[in-house]
Amino acid sequence: MLSSNRNLPDTPGPGPLDGLLVVDFSRVLAGPFAAMMLADLGARVIKVERPGAGDDSRGYGPFLDGRSLYFARVNRGKESIALNLRDPGDLVLARSLAARADVLVENYRPGVMERLGFGPAALLAASPRLVYCSISGFGHSGPWSQRPAYDAVVQGMSGIMAITGVEGGARVKPGVPVADLAAGLYAFGGITSALLGRASTGRGTHLDIAMYDATVSLLEGAALSFLATGTDPGPIGNAHFSIAPFDTFRCRDREITICAANDELFAVLVTALGLPGLAVDARFAGNAARHAARDELKAELEVVLLTADAELWLDRLDLAGVPCGPICSVAEAVGSEQARARRMVIDAGGLPGPGNPVKASGYADPAVRRPAPELDQQGSALRAEFGPSPRSAGPA
Amino acid sequence: MLSSNRNLPDTPGPGPLDGLLVVDFSRVLAGPFAAMMLADLGARVIKVERPGAGDDSRGYGPFLDGRSLYFARVNRGKESIALNLRDPGDLVLARSLAARADVLVENYRPGVMERLGFGPAALLAASPRLVYCSISGFGHSGPWSQRPAYDAVVQGMSGIMAITGVEGGARVKPGVPVADLAAGLYAFGGITSALLGRASTGRGTHLDIAMYDATVSLLEGAALSFLATGTDPGPIGNAHFSIAPFDTFRCRDREITICAANDELFAVLVTALGLPGLAVDARFAGNAARHAARDELKAELEVVLLTADAELWLDRLDLAGVPCGPICSVAEAVGSEQARARRMVIDAGGLPGPGNPVKASGYADPAVRRPAPELDQQGSALRAEFGPSPRSAGPA
Numbered sequence: 001m002l003s004s005n006r007n008l009p010d011t012p013g014p015g016p017l018d019g020l021l022v023v024d025f026s027r028v029l030a031g032p033f034a035a036m037m038l039a040d041l042g043a044r045v046i047k048v049e050r051p052g053a054g055d056d057s058r059g060y061g062p063f064l065d066g067r068s069l070y071f072a073r074v075n076r077g078k079e080s081i082a083l084n085l086r087d088p089g090d091l092v093l094a095r096s097l098a099a100r101a102d103v104l105v106e107n108y109r110p111g112v113m114e115r116l117g118f119g120p121a122a123l124l125a126a127s128p129r130l131v132y133c134s135i136s137g138f139g140h141s142g143p144w145s146q147r148p149a150y151d152a153v154v155q156g157m158s159g160i161m162a163i164t165g166v167e168g169g170a171r172v173k174p175g176v177p178v179a180d181l182a183a184g185l186y187a188f189g190g191i192t193s194a195l196l197g198r199a200s201t202g203r204g205t206h207l208d209i210a211m212y213d214a215t216v217s218l219l220e221g222a223a224l225s226f227l228a229t230g231t232d233p234g235p236i237g238n239a240h241f242s243i244a245p246f247d248t249f250r251c252r253d254r255e256i257t258i259c260a261a262n263d264e265l266f267a268v269l270v271t272a273l274g275l276p277g278l279a280v281d282a283r284f285a286g287n288a289a290r291h292a293a294r295d296e297l298k299a300e301l302e303v304v305l306l307t308a309d310a311e312l313w314l315d316r317l318d319l320a321g322v323p324c325g326p327i328c329s330v331a332e333a334v335g336s337e338q339a340r341a342r343r344m345v346i347d348a349g350g351l352p353g354p355g356n357p358v359k360a361s362g363y364a365d366p367a368v369r370r371p372a373p374e375l376d377q378q379g380s381a382l383r384a385e386f387g388p389s390p391r392s393a394g395p396a
Numbered sequence: 397m398l399s400s401n402r403n404l405p406d407t408p409g410p411g412p413l414d415g416l417l418v419v420d421f422s423r424v425l426a427g428p429f430a431a432m433m434l435a436d437l438g439a440r441v442i443k444v445e446r447p448g449a450g451d452d453s454r455g456y457g458p459f460l461d462g463r464s465l466y467f468a469r470v471n472r473g474k475e476s477i478a479l480n481l482r483d484p485g486d487l488v489l490a491r492s493l494a495a496r497a498d499v500l501v502e503n504y505r506p507g508v509m510e511r512l513g514f515g516p517a518a519l520l521a522a523s524p525r526l527v528y529c530s531i532s533g534f535g536h537s538g539p540w541s542q543r544p545a546y547d548a549v550v551q552g553m554s555g556i557m558a559i560t561g562v563e564g565g566a567r568v569k570p571g572v573p574v575a576d577l578a579a580g581l582y583a584f585g586g587i588t589s590a591l592l593g594r595a596s597t598g599r600g601t602h603l604d605i606a607m608y609d610a611t612v613s614l615l616e617g618a619a620l621s622f623l624a625t626g627t628d629p630g631p632i633g634n635a636h637f638s639i640a641p642f643d644t645f646r647c648r649d650r651e652i653t654i655c656a657a658n659d660e661l662f663a664v665l666v667t668a669l670g671l672p673g674l675a676v677d678a679r680f681a682g683n684a685a686r687h688a689a690r691d692e693l694k695a696e697l698e699v700v701l702l703t704a705d706a707e708l709w710l711d712r713l714d715l716a717g718v719p720c721g722p723i724c725s726v727a728e729a730v731g732s733e734q735a736r737a738r739r740m741v742i743d744a745g746g747l748p749g750p751g752n753p754v755k756a757s758g759y760a761d762p763a764v765r766r767p768a769p770e771l772d773q774q775g776s777a778l779r780a781e782f783g784p785s786p787r788s789a790g791p792a
Contacts, residue, residue: 016593016601028657029616041589056658059683060638062617062624069620070638120757137719139755142737148719150655152634152642157721159729161634163571164560171651171723173634173644174570175559176614183753185581190754192588193437197412197759199595205412206757213753216740218572220425220750221458222726224465227741227748228458232727238548238557238569242456242466246548248569255567259546261424262452287455323533323544325553327567330618331628333555341538344612345623352623354616357579357609358586359535361516361602363593 015042015363020195023048023101024078025118027055029151029177030135030211031107032074033184038103038191039077040356040369046097046382047075047373051082054375064351072372076348080373081382085116094118096386099127103191107135110145120206130204131194135183139210149211154179158215163222165235172235182214243287244294245269248327250302251310258301259323266290272320273304273313343367411438411759416591419444419497420474421514423451425547425573426531426607427503428470429580434499434587435473436752436765442493442778443471443769447478450771460747468768472744476769477778481512490514492782495523499587503531506541516602526600527590531579535606545607550575554611559618561631568631578610639683640690641665644723646698647706654697655719662686668716669700669709739763 020043024035032047032055039045049055060070081097083090098104104123106113113119113134120132134140137149147153155161155173165172187209194205216223221241222233233241238257240246245266248255260266263286267279278300284290290297305313310326317324328336334354339345344355349371359365416439420431428443428451435441445451456466477493479486494500500519502509509515509530516528530536533545543549551557551569561568583605590601612619617637618629629637634653636642641662644651656662659682663675674696680686686693701709706722713720724732730750735741740751745767755761 016589016596018593019596020592037585042593059658061684061687062621062638063684064624069624070617073616073620124757138734139738142734144732144734147714147721148717149721150642150657150719152636152644152653152655153719153721156644156653156723157729157732159724159726160570160572161723162725162729165568165571166566169565170562171644172561172568174556174572174574175561175618175632176556176570176574177616177636178570178572178574178614181578181614181616182581185578185585186753189433189581189585189588190756192585192592193412193754194756196416196588196591196595197414197438197756199592200412200415203758205759208755208757209753210738210755212734213738213740213751213755216729216735217750217753218574218577219726219730220469220573220577221466222571223730223750224469225458226726226730228460228465230727232725236571240548240573242458246546248548248552248567257548257552259548261546262455288457288459291457318543321544323546323549325543325545325549327552327557328555329558329628330555330615330622331626333553333558333612334615334619334622336540336553338534338538338540338608339612342535342606342609344609354613354619355609357582357605357613358589359604359606359609360586360590360593361520361604362599363601 015040016360018042020044020103021101022046022103022105023097025104025106026135027107028057029074029180030183030187031105033181034133034135034187034191035078035105036074036076037184037188041358045078047078047080048083048094048097049080049375051084054082058375067351069351069353072348072351073353075372076353077370078373079378079382080376081379082376085118091117093383093387098123098130100386101130102195103131103133105133105135105187109148110134110136110140124204124206128203129198131191131198131207132204133187133191133207133209135187135209135211137210138212140208151177151180151211154211154215158212159219159222160215163233163236166237167235169235178218179211179215182218183209183211186214239294242291244291245297245301247298249298249305251305251308251313253309255327256310256314257325257327258317262287265322268320269317269322272316272322273301275300275304348372411436412756414438416440416499417497418442418499418501419493421500421502422531423503424453425470425576426579426583427501429577430529430531430583430587431474431501432470432472433580433584437754441474443474443476444479444490444493445476445771447480450478454771463747465747465749468744468747469749471768472749473766474769475774475778476772477775478772481514487513489779489783494519494526496782497526498591499527499529501529501531501583505544506530506532506536520600520602524599525594527587527594527603528600529583529587529603529605531583531605531607533606534608536604547573547576547607550607550611554608555615555618556611559629559632562633563631565631574614575607575611578614579605579607582610635690638687640687641693641697643690643694645694645701647701647704647709649705651723652706652710653721653723654713658683661718664716665713665718668712668718669697671696671700744768
């Protein structure tokens with residue numbers, strides 16, 4: 001079903017996408033991240049960069065030994081070729097790459113690839129089996145289609161900042177680039193779904209993934225609350241839009257999270273805290289009642305929690321089976337024994353980066369992965385492999 | 397390649413996953429969300445619920461006409477059967493469902509499905525082509541494997557709360573359930589990737605997706621900054637870990653986002669603000685210098701921005717092509733003309749919910765989708781379809 005093969009010496013263990021050929025015209029984050037997921041799972045990914053500076057993100061820190069960790073993180077395992085699509089020779093090579101690819105990924109503003117002769121209509125006409133994935137700020141349709149966007153612009157417009165932060169406080173952007181990454185993850189699943197569809201129908205497709213759609217789709221409780229009531233939700237603090245108790249709570253030394261998302265867990269929680277009366281208190285009978293009275297409930301729980309340190313409560317609630325936890329720093333999270341056991345920090349060409357969360361039995365989950373390429377590192381080899389062959393000029 | 401077919405009268409237009417049979421043993425959010433993505437793209441998804449109350453999330457608000465929007469949002473398009481896996485007859489039916497499925501999704505704590513006789517080892521031994529997807533708080537390996545978890549617990553432990561919020565302020569949880577949804581999205585892409593792998597190898601797999609892995613993998617700049625320097629990053633406010641200017645900025649009436657992620661955009665930005673000197677200012681030469689001096693740069697830009705209202709600046713920067721935007725409420729985002737044009741609010745059985753961000757040419761993106769099921773709504777029909785057939789007792 002997959003149209004290409006690879007026998008490079010630095011091939012990782014086979015993944016589920018082994019044999020897939022991906023041409024990655026994308027830059028910075030959402031597109032490269034989606035294509036990296038395909039590479040992590042075994043696909044061969046060829047990154048096309050502009051000559052000279054290449055992907056902008058080669059200039060984004062943090063740097064280690066002069067190399068960008070930002071670039072390395074989302075381009076590991078890829079090959080690089082520098083192509084100027086306004087040069088006729090390079091254009092022929094780019095067309096040859098696209099013609100032989102299973103998947104093309106790009107994240108230019110809608111219209112840019114068309115002007116280069118690489119729009120989805122032209123490429124799908126030439127290669128009907130191609131899965132052509134566009135990722136853009138607002139999508140290839142609708143009145144905002146031509147707006148330029150980066151992650152923060154989309155986060156701001158998606159409503160996610162309006163619900164993040166404490167009531168009455170400043171609007172806060174989540175500390176991770178969730179608009180880029182959510183779009184990348186939808187693209188990853190969309191591409192693999194489209195390849196499954198192709199296996200049935202023989203036809204590729206144009207995937208049109210918008211960072212805005214992706215981020216709006218994450219609003220979940222906040223969006224549902226607005227759709228149900230017409231009331232515009234404000235910042236939720238650390239509480240939950242539908243469930244209580246499901247929040248952070250102050251202990252004597254610091255805050256912890258506690259999530260008791262059903263009646264059984266609520267009864268276990270209040271018993272473990274020495275407040276068994278709350279389990280039969282009419283104010284807190286059922287999740288809906290607890291959510292409506294969540295401030296009152298939080299205050300009652302904190303009276304007890306504030307009498308001892310977080311460690312004592314976490315131990316006691318763990319023992320009882322109540323979901324709870326500390327609030328960890330990045331160093332604690334990335335450096336945790338669980339992250340280590342799960343290979344969530346890997347090495348790619350001597351640079352550390354996050355591992356692959358898709359763990360699949362029967363496939364390798366290597367702790368050492370192939371590096372991100374230098375600009376045009378595989379340029380000559382790729383020109384030889386995909387360029388016009390001298391043999392093709394002679395008789396077959 | 398896909399082992400099942402459907403010819404129900406309420407079948408939506410074919411999607412890329414048409415013909416796929418998914419059995420969904422999952423509850424609440426991450427698992428149901430992953431399975432819903434498969435349903436949205438055409439798969440037939442059969443949700444197995446416990447008799448009596450069914451999925452906990454049937455009790456989560458908001459409610460419309462007594463129906464949970466929470467449940468409806470992530471279970472649309474599915475069929476429901478109530479099965480008690482401790483009842484021998486129901487167990488036979490569940491085994492029959494699993495034996496005929498392409499995909500099984502579950503999000504119990506590791507070990508629970510094993511104790512029910514439905515662990516991945518047993519099911520993959522019986523059905524080597526099955527893609528068995530487990531989603532759990534911390535994964536099926538590592539020292540924290542048995543910790544119970546909901547979204548807020550994982551968000552707190554993943555480091556994401558430590559970097560969200562203003563410097564010196566409280567630790568803030570992003571207002572969306574990003575741990576659940578990121579795990580669901582990795583599961584979605586992992587499942588479809590595994591199905592592609594199965595098409596090549598003939599073998600299924602056990603996917604082991606952890607909400608913790610998924611959330612740690614999103615830390616991006618914060619994690620890279622820690623890995624590069626060993627310094628534990630604190631809250632980043634609305635700034636970016638690697639790029640500047642890439643932040644919120646105060647205008648006379650309110651804040652806007654501005655993202656100038658390369659030298660060209662920076663020059664265009666400062667020219668549009670009437671500060672062309674900054675483009676050749678040595679303090680701001682190159683992204684790395686701008687990022688190091690980002691507080692100083694922000695102050696210089698705000699001196700000008702504070703002289704007029706947001707609308708003027710957004711118009712001017714839009715015209716110049718600088719990515720920027722307002723900070724919108726949930727009502728503004730969900731109700732926007734772009735969300736409408738992109739069908740990002742759909743109707744499922746009379747209840748509104750977010751649309752599907754995976755837009756694929758050649759496949760339908762219906763604005764009206766099949767509803768989430770009542771508990772055991774398709775129970776009788778599914779018992780007839782998957783139960784022991786009277787004919788199978790007679791001669792073939």
